[in-house]
Amino acid sequence: MAILNTPYIACAWTTPEDHEKNTSAHPPSPACCSRPLPRVVPCLPAMTSCLPVRMRNRLLTTTLCLLSAVTVSCTPAIREFFAPVEVPEKFNATGTETLADRWWLALQDEHLNGLISAGLSGNLSLRMAWDRLDQAGAVARKSGADLLPSLDGTAELSRRTVKNAGADRDSSSSHTLALAASYELDLWGRVRAGRQAAEFDLLASREDLQAAAITLSAEVATAWYQLLEQRQQITLLQEQISINEQYLALVTSQFSNGQARATDVLQQRQILEASRGELITARTSEKLLAHQLAVLLGKAPGDFAPPAAAGPVELPPLPDTGLPVQLMEKRPDIRRAFYQVQAADQRVAAAIADRFPSISLLATAEAGDSSVRDLFDNWLASLAANLSAPLFDGGRRAAEVDRASGAAAEALHSYGQTMLTALREVEDALVAETRQRDFLASLDRQLALSSQSMEQTRERYIYGDMDFLRFLTTILNHQSLQRSRIRAGRQLIDFRISLYRALAGGWDLERSEE
Numbered sequence: 001m002a003i004l005n006t007p008y009i010a011c012a013w014t015t016p017e018d019h020e021k022n023t024s025a026h027p028p029s030p031a032c033c034s035r036p037l038p039r040v041v042p043c044l045p046a047m048t049s050c051l052p053v054r055m056r057n058r059l060l061t062t063t064l065c066l067l068s069a070v071t072v073s074c075t076p077a078i079r080e081f082f083a084p085v086e087v088p089e090k091f092n093a094t095g096t097e098t099l100a101d102r103w104w105l106a107l108q109d110e111h112l113n114g115l116i117s118a119g120l121s122g123n124l125s126l127r128m129a130w131d132r133l134d135q136a137g138a139v140a141r142k143s144g145a146d147l148l149p150s151l152d153g154t155a156e157l158s159r160r161t162v163k164n165a166g167a168d169r170d171s172s173s174s175h176t177l178a179l180a181a182s183y184e185l186d187l188w189g190r191v192r193a194g195r196q197a198a199e200f201d202l203l204a205s206r207e208d209l210q211a212a213a214i215t216l217s218a219e220v221a222t223a224w225y226q227l228l229e230q231r232q233q234i235t236l237l238q239e240q241i242s243i244n245e246q247y248l249a250l251v252t253s254q255f256s257n258g259q260a261r262a263t264d265v266l267q268q269r270q271i272l273e274a275s276r277g278e279l280i281t282a283r284t285s286e287k288l289l290a291h292q293l294a295v296l297l298g299k300a301p302g303d304f305a306p307p308a309a310a311g312p313v314e315l316p317p318l319p320d321t322g323l324p325v326q327l328m329e330k331r332p333d334i335r336r337a338f339y340q341v342q343a344a345d346q347r348v349a350a351a352i353a354d355r356f357p358s359i360s361l362l363a364t365a366e367a368g369d370s371s372v373r374d375l376f377d378n379w380l381a382s383l384a385a386n387l388s389a390p391l392f393d394g395g396r397r398a399a400e401v402d403r404a405s406g407a408a409a410e411a412l413h414s415y416g417q418t419m420l421t422a423l424r425e426v427e428d429a430l431v432a433e434t435r436q437r438d439f440l441a442s443l444d445r446q447l448a449l450s451s452q453s454m455e456q457t458r459e460r461y462i463y464g465d466m467d468f469l470r471f472l473t474t475i476l477n478h479q480s481l482q483r484s485r486i487r488a489g490r491q492l493i494d495f496r497i498s499l500y501r502a503l504a505g506g507w508d509l510e511r512s513e514e
Helices: 016-025 054-067 103-107 110-122 124-147 190-256 263-295 322-329 332-353 394-462 468-503
Strands: 002-007 012-014 072-074 077-082 151-163 171-187 357-370 380-389
Touching: 002 468, 054 110, 054 263, 103 110, 110 124, 110 190, 124 190, 190 263, 190 332, 190 468, 263 468, 322 332, 322 394, 332 394, 394 468
Parallel strands: none
Antiparallel strands: 002 077, 151 171, 171 357, 357 380
16 A cells, blocks of 8 residues: 555644644655745835834734734644555566666657757647646745735825815815734634645646656657658658569560460559559658647747658667656656645645634724824724634535545545556556567568568569469568568557656756747
């Protein structure tokens, strides 16, 4: 069973020092884009510097009294729980090569390195992930704002003129300056739970960014090697067209000498035309893959030309898969699901705390006079407390607790499903690559036998010892095997990319300039 730390759905009385210690103890931020969470702490002395010393000291003393009232509060504790998944001790296969964080470097393809680098800086979907991270950071800062007192200031200037019959005008001015500080005592940890939930959402967004970068790199690599496959298919089809033209000349010569039938010539012409049609299809696929690469790199298809590379790719040895437990700690989608469980559990705690009474404190200071010079000599300060308790809400708060609990259970099961999916992806890629290598070995043996059979069949047809239909079948089978061999070689690369993607844990990302 996988063990994780998560907020326990209950309240534990702690001091603010213990709470800060617990808050800093929950899972560390990922290495990627590890920007500290900004916190806005207003400086009260600076905000009240315009007031006289006597009034400023009174207001500061009142505010400190508000803060001292929350030296003890109820905060959702961080506890352990068990994820609903049994993690195996090891994978069914493994390699020896150490996999780098930037997994594509193992393929030693300079063209691919450049394409992925361009994609990481220009892909718009990845930039959207950065934007979502910014939004999550703002929500986290906003959620923590209620833990601090709010201070509002107002200023008013009024002038009154009275005109009586037979008398001069009587004018008077009034100047008013007021400050109001309010604070809700977070007795049951509702505000703190909301802030922690938002911070876990921020951590999940960071993992979303890492997962998006890994997905993008794999998509670029897959599209690139599919493009290379089509280029190899085009070269092969051009060779096959040339060979089929030679066979057509041979059959035509045989027909002229009365050694072949007209249907033989027509069949060979049809085979030649089919090869030309497949060449058209391969060139179309090459263009479409180039367009796909352009969009992945954040470029317009018409303005992008992929590198002019072709030829087979030599795969490096199988990477070391490590232990399944290490994979659980490394994959960003698993860490994201973990943080989502934590956030959902904190929202359960917030929903429970919302059913208890709340206490709010309000401190006000107001100064007013007809003369600005004497404005601060006449002032009034007040301190008030407000108790609000839910008596009847039609079951709304209880229903919210049930909804949050259901969401937390769903997040936990989603986390377990993510773990199972990760394990399956690694095992699938390992099995697929092993079986694909066996399939490629079989294709190589078939090609060798087919080549021998085609040479012998051709000679026998020339000397009239074999009919054209058998000769035609041998040609078609050999050319089909040649195309299948290229396709199977690219599929082997796809399986290796899937393995790299399943084992990847992310790397330090740099945000591109807009």
